[in-house]
Amino acid sequence: MTSPATPTDPSRRLEPVVRLAPAKVNLTLAVLDTRRDGFHDLHSVMVPVDVADRLSLAVLPPGRTDTLHVVGHDPGPVSDNLVLRAIAAARDAARAAWGRPEPPPPLAARLDKRIPVAAGLAGGSSDAASAADAALEAWGVALDDAARRALAARLGSDVPFFLAEGPALVEGRGERVTPLPWLRDADAAHDRPGILLVTPSCGVPTPAAFAAWDAGARPGAGAARLASQHLADELRRGLRVADLVARAAVLAAANDLAPASAVVEPGLVPFRRALIRLLRRPIGVSGSGPTHWALYPSHAEAEAAAEAVRAASDAGELPAPGPLPPFVTAARILSSTTTARDAQRREP
Numbered sequence: 001m002t003s004p005a006t007p008t009d010p011s012r013r014l015e016p017v018v019r020l021a022p023a024k025v026n027l028t029l030a031v032l033d034t035r036r037d038g039f040h041d042l043h044s045v046m047v048p049v050d051v052a053d054r055l056s057l058a059v060l061p062p063g064r065t066d067t068l069h070v071v072g073h074d075p076g077p078v079s080d081n082l083v084l085r086a087i088a089a090a091r092d093a094a095r096a097a098w099g100r101p102e103p104p105p106p107l108a109a110r111l112d113k114r115i116p117v118a119a120g121l122a123g124g125s126s127d128a129a130s131a132a133d134a135a136l137e138a139w140g141v142a143l144d145d146a147a148r149r150a151l152a153a154r155l156g157s158d159v160p161f162f163l164a165e166g167p168a169l170v171e172g173r174g175e176r177v178t179p180l181p182w183l184r185d186a187d188a189a190h191d192r193p194g195i196l197l198v199t200p201s202c203g204v205p206t207p208a209a210f211a212a213w214d215a216g217a218r219p220g221a222g223a224a225r226l227a228s229q230h231l232a233d234e235l236r237r238g239l240r241v242a243d244l245v246a247r248a249a250v251l252a253a254a255n256d257l258a259p260a261s262a263v264v265e266p267g268l269v270p271f272r273r274a275l276i277r278l279l280r281r282p283i284g285v286s287g288s289g290p291t292h293w294a295l296y297p298s299h300a301e302a303e304a305a306a307e308a309v310r311a312a313s314d315a316g317e318l319p320a321p322g323p324l325p326p327f328v329t330a331a332r333i334l335s336s337t338t339t340a341r342d343a344q345r346r347e348p
């Protein structure tokens with residue numbers, strides 16, 4: 001995710017700038033404490049997956065204002081969308097490098113929203129990271145790494161993670177991101193490993209989940225933190241696909257927000273139990289939920305599990321909370337910039 005070295009004339013750009021904004025999954029999530037600023041210190045191993053929104057930005061003539069058109073999942077009012085906030089913040093950050101009296105020109109954004117909203121997958125944060133990066137490219141402006149990190153941190157707690165473009169250890173409120181090696185024998189050509197994602201149609205707002213955690217809806221102290229640190233250390237030493245899958249039960253329990261999410265949406269408790277009975281595998285929760293995940297040795301096995309979940313949902317055998325059937329998909333974990341670009345090349 002780099003921009004040209006020197007500013008160019010954006011009006012000469014003939015094609016829109018296109019980005020895929022991947023979802024993230026928390027393989028672990030430990031909540032350590034409440035900070036003085038009201039946020040929470042976290043310790044989380046996060047991975048990007050190839051379920052992604054598609055964002056395109058085109059330069060508008062001077063005198064217009066930034067616009068956003070959204071299709072797909074409804075993210076709420078356009079005026080509240082992080083894409084527009086990210087473009088405005090990127091414009092402020094770009095002024096010095098832009099080197100002209102007028103600000104960088106307005107942009108028309110189109111967002112194909114494929115990631116469920118308020119699902120624990122950080123789709124909005126990923127959109128923000130992609131929008132800021134795409135805006136800088138559209139304007140022909142480059143920022144150094146420190147400025148890009150500062151811009152991401154301004155936009156939200158999960159946004160800095162997406163600058164890592166691969167698995168990472170995320171600490172603090174999300175601003176401290178340490179890239180991690182991925183599995184030694186992971187092989188995108190042979191679709192391994194795979195991850196199943198199942199998202200009920202009941203949003204769980206992150207602030208509500210943290211409020212429930214603050215009120216006492218939390219597991220025993222320390223277990224998620226130990227599991228999270230252990231996974232990060234093992235990835236640094238060189239973990240294999242089979243090792244990760246074998247640790248799925250420990251990882252599935254290593255989410256300190258899962259009990260809080262069940263307080264916000266009690267229907268998640270029977271839903272998770274039904275998934276465990278159906279799939280006979282450990283079932284984890286991403287972020288504050290409601291997305292549930294299961295690890296598989298291959299994408300093909302994750303896809304078979306997805307078919308089983310869809311069939312159970314269609315037959316009324318899966319008590320999913322929310323007004324609509326759950327969103328179900330088999331995904332690939334993106335291990336690096338290279339695999340992210342491969343995913344973009346697979347786009348129609």
